[in-house]
Amino acid sequence: MTSKERAELRAKANPLEPIFQIGKEGISDNLIAQLDDALDARELLKVRVHLETAPKTPREFADELAKPLGAEVIQVIGGVIVLYRKADKEKINQKKQERLKAQGKKPAKKQVKIKGLRQRQREAEAASQRAKAKRGGGRPSRGGRG
Numbered sequence: 524m525t526s527k528e529r530a531e532l533r534a535k536a537n538p539l540e541p542i543f544q545i546g547k548e549g550i551s552d553n554l555i556a557q558l559d560d561a562l563d564a565r566e567l568l569k570v571r572v573h574l575e576t577a578p579k580t581p582r583e584f585a586d587e588l589a590k591p592l593g594a595e596v597i598q599v600i601g602g603v604i605v606l607y608r609k610a611d612k613e614k615i616n617q618k619k620q621e622r623l624k625a626q627g628k629k630p631a632k633k634q635v636k637i638k639g640l641r642q643r644q645r646e647a648e649a650a651s652q653r654a655k656a657k658r659g660g661g662r663p664s665r666g667g668r669g
């Protein structure tokens with residue numbers, strides 16, 4: 524990655540808030556799995572390291588996280604790590620299929636939308652108006668008036 528690309532990603536990461544935290548437990552398999560999912564969804568994210576309680580430095584954690592995630596460390600400032608990984612749609616779809624197989628579920632079917640009372644009333648009203656229009660209007664016409 525070039526320094527220009529890195530600078531651009533640092534600029535994009537500036538307004539972001541850290542969405543994960545590393546504390547006295549350090550890095551767990553669960554944290555890596557969650558970071559992996561978040562990188563699939565966002566590509567760029569921040570991780571906060573609690574400097575007082577963490578067993579290692581933020582730089583060490585950044586290098587430790589980058590390897591299993593296949594991500595690049597964009598920057599480490601204070602207790603904040605910025606990670607980046609380009610999203611790969613095929614890999615994401617493959618992970619979803621593997622999860623569904625592991626859970627023994629079939630892919631989700633289309634969900635049926637449940638209609639509210641007002642929506643049902645509006646549809647019934649529209650249907651009755653269409654029926655009246657087919658019958659010829661509603662009120663029978665009086666003969667002689669023109």
